[in-house]
Structures are given as structure tokens and as C-alpha cells.
Amino acid sequence: xxxxxxxxxxxxxxxxxxxxxxxxxxxxxxxxxxxxxxxxxxxxxxxxxxxxxxxxxxxxxxxxxxxxxxxxxxxxxxxxxxxxxxxxxxxxxxxxxxxxxxxxxxxxxxxxxxxxxxxxxxxxxxxxxxxxxxxxxxxxxxxxxxxxxxxxxxxxxxxxxxxxxxxxxxxxxxxxxxxxxxxxxxxxxxxxxxxxxxxxxxxxxxxxxxxxxxxxxxxxxxxxxxxxxxxxxxxxxxxxxxxxxxxxxxxxxxxxxxxxxxxxxxxxxxxxxxxxxxxxxxxxxxxxxxxxxxxxxxxxxxxxxxxxxxxxxxxxxxxxxxxxxxxxxxxxxxxxxxxxxxxxxxxxxxxxxxxxxxxxx
Amino acid sequence: xxxxxxxxxxxxxxxxxxxxxxxxxxxxxxxxxxxxxxxxxxxxxxxxxxxxxxxxxxxxxxxxxxxxxxxxxxxxxxxxxxxxxxxxxxxxxxxxxxxxxxxxxxxxxxxxxxxxxxxxxxxxxxxxxxxxxxxxxxxxxxxxxxxxxxxxxxxxxxxxxxxxxxxxxxxxxxxxxxxxxxxxxxxxxxxxxxxxxxxxxxxxxxxxxxxxxxxxxxxxxxxxxxxxxxxxxxxxxxxxxxxxxxxxxxxxxxxxxxxxxxxxxxxxxxxxxxxxxxxxxxxxxxxxxxxxxxxxxxxxxxxxxxxxxxxxxxxxxxxxxxxxxxxxxxxxxxxxxxxxxxxxxxxxxxxxxxxxxxxxx
Numbered sequence: 001x002x003x004x005x006x007x008x009x010x011x012x013x014x015x016x017x018x019x020x021x022x023x024x025x026x027x028x029x030x031x032x033x034x035x036x037x038x039x040x041x042x043x044x045x046x047x048x049x050x051x052x053x054x055x056x057x058x059x060x061x062x063x064x065x066x067x068x069x070x071x072x073x074x075x076x077x078x079x080x081x082x083x084x085x086x087x088x089x090x091x092x093x094x095x096x097x098x099x100x101x102x103x104x105x106x107x108x109x110x111x112x113x114x115x116x117x118x119x120x121x122x123x124x125x126x127x128x129x130x131x132x133x134x135x136x137x138x139x140x141x142x143x144x145x146x147x148x149x150x151x152x153x154x155x156x157x158x159x160x161x162x163x164x165x166x167x168x169x170x171x172x173x174x175x176x177x178x179x180x181x182x183x184x185x186x187x188x189x190x191x192x193x194x195x196x197x198x199x200x201x202x203x204x205x206x207x208x209x210x211x212x213x214x215x216x217x218x219x220x221x222x223x224x225x226x227x228x229x230x231x232x233x234x235x236x237x238x239x240x241x242x243x244x245x246x247x248x249x250x251x252x253x254x255x256x257x258x259x260x261x262x263x264x265x266x267x268x269x270x271x272x273x274x275x276x277x278x279x280x281x282x283x284x285x286x287x288x289x290x291x292x293x294x295x296x297x298x299x300x301x302x303x304x305x306x307x308x309x310x311x312x313x314x315x316x317x318x319x320x321x322x323x324x325x326x327x328x329x330x331x332x333x334x335x336x337x338x339x340x341x342x343x344x345x346x347x348x349x350x351x352x353x354x355x356x357x358x359x360x361x
Numbered sequence: 362x363x364x365x366x367x368x369x370x371x372x373x374x375x376x377x378x379x380x381x382x383x384x385x386x387x388x389x390x391x392x393x394x395x396x397x398x399x400x401x402x403x404x405x406x407x408x409x410x411x412x413x414x415x416x417x418x419x420x421x422x423x424x425x426x427x428x429x430x431x432x433x434x435x436x437x438x439x440x441x442x443x444x445x446x447x448x449x450x451x452x453x454x455x456x457x458x459x460x461x462x463x464x465x466x467x468x469x470x471x472x473x474x475x476x477x478x479x480x481x482x483x484x485x486x487x488x489x490x491x492x493x494x495x496x497x498x499x500x501x502x503x504x505x506x507x508x509x510x511x512x513x514x515x516x517x518x519x520x521x522x523x524x525x526x527x528x529x530x531x532x533x534x535x536x537x538x539x540x541x542x543x544x545x546x547x548x549x550x551x552x553x554x555x556x557x558x559x560x561x562x563x564x565x566x567x568x569x570x571x572x573x574x575x576x577x578x579x580x581x582x583x584x585x586x587x588x589x590x591x592x593x594x595x596x597x598x599x600x601x602x603x604x605x606x607x608x609x610x611x612x613x614x615x616x617x618x619x620x621x622x623x624x625x626x627x628x629x630x631x632x633x634x635x636x637x638x639x640x641x642x643x644x645x646x647x648x649x650x651x652x653x654x655x656x657x658x659x660x661x662x663x664x665x666x667x668x669x670x671x672x673x674x675x676x677x678x679x680x681x682x683x684x685x686x687x688x689x690x691x692x693x694x695x696x697x698x699x700x701x702x703x704x705x706x707x708x709x710x711x712x713x714x715x716x717x718x719x720x721x722x
Contacts (some may be wrong), residue, residue, distance in 0.1 A: 081529065104518050107519065108518065116588065145515075150508055150511070153511070153514035153517075154465060154507040156514075156518075157465050157517075157542045159544060160539050161468065161473075161539035161542070164538060168538065174526075176526060177522070177526055178521050178526060181521030181522070227477065237640075357539065
């Protein structure tokens with residue numbers, strides 16, 4: 001297993017002080033086996049808060065819930081697919097599903113130049129929902145912030161009484177009004193599955209990146225003050241897939257750093273061919289020293305998205321030993337993602353009218 | 362007319378500097394005739410913003426809308442009835458009606474000791490809606506903040522992008538988070554009737570007290586920044602009925618200052634008997650000097666609520682001249698409100714199940 005985990009057990013210790021400071025616990029590797037998912041097997045999930053409650057519910061075959069959300073402010077890329085794949089893994093493990101298509105958040109937390117109106121965010125939401133359905137979510141797993149039940153909205157507004165300005169400023173620093181609105185929606189997203197009008201009180205978990213922990217702390221702080229009895233929301237923390245360029249984050253605003261779910265196989269192949277790799281300067285050097293897996297963005301792509309453990313293991317071995325060149329690994333990725341994108345886009349197109357109905361009602 | 366207007370034309374000039382500072386215009390007395398209502402005839406409405414647009418629409422027999430709201434945080438008293446009577450007068454003049462039962466506002470803007478949960482505010486909302494129906498509103502005139510259309514909530518959240526913290530602090534000073542939530546709901550209340558999902562773009566007016574003008578300015582400021590085309594909201598400003606004690610406001614938290622719509626005729630009679638009057642210290646003095654109408658709380662009660670202009674005029678004349686004693690005016694008020702309360706409460710009781718349906722859905 002260590003072979004196909006470029007971060008290794010050692011890398012996690014780098015997070016130790018972060019975990020301690022914020023009260024996170026390392027995600028025990030024995031939990032990974034509970035989820036039939038390459039992402040868990042490949043140690044993508046690194047930390048948690050109260051996830052042991054979820055494990056206990058799975059063990060006792062009792063219900064639990066999960067909430068994940070993505071702001072609708074542009075097209076999905078492969079980084080978003082990781083959120084969805086993790087969500088699907090917990091669904092398979094029995095979670096009651098709440099996938100939030102956050103169009104209001106997309107509108108409120110992005111500048112007007114990018115998202116000038118809620119209608120723009122809703123247009124993106126339709127594209128996003130097509131992707132979600134093509135990735136394997138069912139319509140009943142999904143809700144859209146601007147098109148939901150009254151109990152959700154009343155709850156979101158109610159929460160504003162449960163946090164002081166001081167706490168808010170302490171967690172986020174200075175924030176504009178739109179972000180306050182977006183954040184209270186986010187707390188409602190995380191907490192509402194446990195209301196009587198939804199799944200009812202039960203452990204409810206949300207998967208996020210470490211950078212989003214302030215929202216988790218805020219949501220847990222609010223949950224403690226609620227008069228409706230709910231469990232503190234649980235969280236698991238996963239590594240973000242990085243961008244295709246050296247050191248870059250995968251970002252919708254820098255299209256070359258990400259492969260979008262709407263990219264043509266040709267466009268994706270081009271991005272892969274230009275990706276930063278761990279290959280050496282010359283073929284001779286590469287054969288002699290072997291490639292550096294730990295910085296290789298193409299390998300990371302495969303690690304996050306290729307379903308075949310065996311293939312991944314042999315790529316890792318062959319590239320590290322110098323037997324496989326970067327160009328060869330790129331070819332594997334281009335072939336895999338080319339076929340995958342074609343198939344995905346065909347599915348996504350077929351969900352057009354269903355997505356419109358889900359977003360606009 | 363001057364006789365039954367204790368404030369007189371002179372008193373209004375006291376507001377002149379307030380009007381100028383905030384850009385309000387005095388409400389021209391010739392407009393009062395457009396509304397078949399004692400409150401308009403008795404000069405209760407004193408100022409406006411853009412109400413000329415409403416007058417023009419009435420003249421052209423074109424549609425206009427009105428929005429009024431009362432926070433649900435306790436029982437209605439006669440002061441609230443003034444809001445409702447003004448609303449009914451504009452309804453008679455052709456307004457499309459949006460009467461907001463503000464239960465979320467009631468919860469968010471009141472301390473937890475008073476309104477510990479949204480459920481508490483909703484319990485008051487049911488009582489309030491019973492009163493509204495008994496006062497003459499129809500179910501279709503009423504909406505409840507926690508039980509409304511998704512377009513309203515999406516709009517309320519969207520508005521948070523249209524106001525900066527600085528503007529907000531400039532208008533209100535420091536505010537807690539709950540009040541921010543309550544205020545954005547209030548802006549949505551004032552502006553939403555003009556959205557396509559509701560009445561559509563047209564002049565829309567809200568009646569408020571002068572002390573609520575900050576909300577009017579904020580709502581107009583936001584309206585200017587919206588990408589959906591709407592008219593700036595119009596406002597009219599009416600005098601608040603004062604409390605029954607000397608100098609006191611009518612207040613639900615000081616029960617002796619107000620007659621509640623749920624008070625028994627006996628309780629109301631007692632409050633009236635203890636009200637502050639403009640009667641003189643002795644009967645002789647009263648006969649000689651006449652009563653002082655301008656401070657008489659019983660007369661104010663009649664002025665705001667007794668439908669009979671002739672009776673009011675003769676009470677004013679006889680009391681001012683000293684012919685009528687305070688005890689005699691009190692008897693008139695006790696008889697009138699006693700019968701009115703009995704009849705009102707009978708009606709209100711009959712609306713119990715309808716009110717529950719309106720509030721809880």
C-alpha cells in the first residue's frame with residue numbers, strides 16, 4: 001500500500017501540530033477498509049472530528065447522514081469529482097444523502113464580475129447537477145440552495161441568533177455582508193439534515209479540506225447552542241488534489257491547472273502532456289535514478305481517479321525504478337481520461353432536462 | 362376637521378426639520394380623501410416617500426402593491442390595529458396585499474428570555490393571524506416569514522450582497538448578528554412584492570412610523586443596486602398611538618399602557634378608567650377651563666379607533682368646553698371598546714384552525 005501512497009505515513013506527521021492545535025484526530029487507517037473506495041484505500045482521508053460515531057453507526061447497521069456541498073460558480077473539474085467520489089463511497093456505506101448544490105453561496109461569495117446574479121449561479125448549477133448525476137448521484141441525493149424546503153431557510157435565518165459578531169470575527173477575521181449570508185447558509189447546510197423535517201437527529205458527517213476547518217468549528221459552535229437536539233456535526237478531512245502545474249492548486253480560474261469534466265479528450269490530453277512530472281532531465285538520467293513520484297502530477301491524477309489498484313501499483317513501481325518514462329505514464333493517463341471524459345459527457349448530456357428541473361423546480 | 366385632530370396643522374411643523382434631514386415629504390391633506398378611512402381623515406398619516414406614485418396609480422386605475430409587517434413576539438394591542446386598519450384602507454383603494462407575519466423577525470430580534478425559539482414566535486404568529494383575520498384581512502393577504510415561497514428566501518439571501526458592512530453600520534450603528542438576519546428579511550419583505558414570482562414590478566408602499574425610517578432608507582439603498590428592475594419602494598409615515606399612561610409608549614412589555622385585542626371588556630374598562638386624561642383637578646375647574654384634549658389618552662383611543670366622526674367631534678367639543686367630564690368620556694370608551702373586544706374575540710376564536718394552517722402550512 002505504501003507504494004501507491006506518495007504521501008506515505010511520514011508525510012502525515014507534518015500535520016501533527018495542525019491537528020493538535022485545532023483538535024483534529026488522525027484518520028486511523030483501519031477505517032479505510034469500511035469504504036469500498038480507492039480514495040479511502042489510497043489514504044486520501046487524513047483526519048476527522050467525531051468520525052468514530054459514523055463508524056459505530058455503520059458497525060451497528062444504524063442510519064447516519066452525510067452532507068457535502070460545492071458552490072456553483074463555474075464548471076466542475078476533477079478536483080470536484082474527488083468530493084463526489086468520497087460522497088458516493090459513504091452512500092454505499094449506508095449514509096442518508098444530502099448533496100448541496102450551493103448556488104446562493106456561489107453568488108454571494110464570488111465577486112460580481114464573476115457571478116453577477118443568482119441566475120448566473122443557477123446556470124452553473126444546472127451544469128453541475130448534470131455532472132453529479134453522470135457521476136452516479138441520484139436526484140433524491142441532491143438539493144439546490146435556492147430551491148429547497150422552507151424549513152431549511154427558516155433554520156438558516158434562525159442560526160444567526162446563535163453566533164455573536166465577536167465569535168464570527170474571531171473565526172474569520174473581517175468579512176463582507178455577502179459572506180456572512182453565505183456562511184449562515186453553509187451552517188444550515190451542515191446542520192439541517194438532523195432536523196425533524198429532514199433525516200432527524202443522527203450522526204451527520206461532512207467531508208472537507210483542512211482549509212475549510214473554520215466552517216467546521218463555527219458549525220460545531222452553533223450546534224452546541226441550538227435548542228433543537230442534534231448531534232455535533234462530524235467531519236472528515238481529505239487531501240485536495242493539486243493542480244497540473246508545479247506547486248499550483250487546481251483552480252477553475254486558471255484553466256491550465258485543472259481538467260474540467262467538460263474538457264474534450266483532446267484538450268485534456270494537451271493539459272496532461274504539459275503537466276509537471278517527476279521525470280528526470282534526460283532518458284539516461286531517468287533510467288538511472290528513477291522518476292520522483294512524490295512531485296508527479298500525472299501520477300497524482302491517476303492516484304485520485306484511476307480505479308485500478310494493480311495498474312497504479314505497477315506504474316508507481318516502474319516509474320520509480322526508471323523503467324517507465326513520463327511520456328509513457330502520460331499516455332496511460334491520456335487514454336484513460338480521454339475515454340472517461342467522453343463517456344461522462346455523454347451521460348451528462350442525457351441529464352439536461354432532469355438537471356433543469358432539480359435546479360429551477 | 363381641526364377639531365378632531367389634536368395634533369393640528371401646527372404640530373406637524375415640528376417635524377419639518379426631521380422631514381428635511383431625511384428627505385421625507387409632508388403628506389398632503391388632499392390625498393386623505395382618496396382613502397375611505399377615519400385614520401386618513403384624521404391626519405394620522407403625516408409624511409411619505411414617493412407616495413405620489415401610488416396616488417397616480419390609483420388615479421389611473423392601475424395596480425399597485427403594499428407590504429406591511431408586524432413581528433410576532435407577543436399579543437397584538439390596539440396600536441397594532443392601526444397598522445392593520447391603514448393596510449385595509451389601501452386594500453380598499455385597490456392595493457395588491459402582502460401582510461407579513463414576521464415570526465422569524467420576532468425570534469431573531471427579541472432576546473431569548475422573551476422568545477426562546479422560533480416555535481415560540483410561531484405560537485404568537487397563530488394568535489396574531491387570528492386577530493388579522495378577525496380585523497378583516499383575508500388569508501390570501503397574509504404570508505408568514507417562516508412559511509413562504511423559496512423565491513422569497515433566495516431573494517433575502519441575495520440582498521446581503523447588495524449592502525456593505527460600512528453602509529449597514531452607518532445606518533444602524535453596531536448590530537448583533539441576529540438583527541442583521543432580521544433586517545435582511547425585512548428588506549426582502551419590502552422589496553419582494555415586485556419580483557416576477559409575486560406581483561411584478563409596480564409601485565409598492567409600506568406604512569411605518571418615523572422611527573423605522575432607517576429600514577426605509579436601507580431598503581431604498583439596496584433597491585438601487587438590484588439587477589432585477591424594480592421601483593424604489595414607497596413609504597408613508599403614520600403617527601403611533603401613544604400609551605394610556607402619561608408620556609408612555611404603547612408597549613406589549615408594559616401591559617398597563619396598552620389595551621390588547623385579547624383583553625376582556627372588564628380588563629379594558631379598568632385600563633381606560635386609569636388612563637391619563639386632560640381633565641382638570643376639580644369638576645368646577647373643568648367646567649370653567651375645559652379639558653385639555655391634546656394630552657388626553659382616552660380621546661386618543663377614540664380618535665384612532667372609533668369609527669363615528671360625528672360622535673368624536675361632539676366629544677371633542679364638549680370635553681374642550683368643559684361640558685363633558687373625563688369620567689363621561691371614559692364611559693363612552695369603555696362601552697365602545699367593551700362591545701368591540703367581545704365581538705372581535707368571538708371572530709378571532711372562529712379563525713383558530715385557519716390561522717394554524719396559515720402559520721404552520
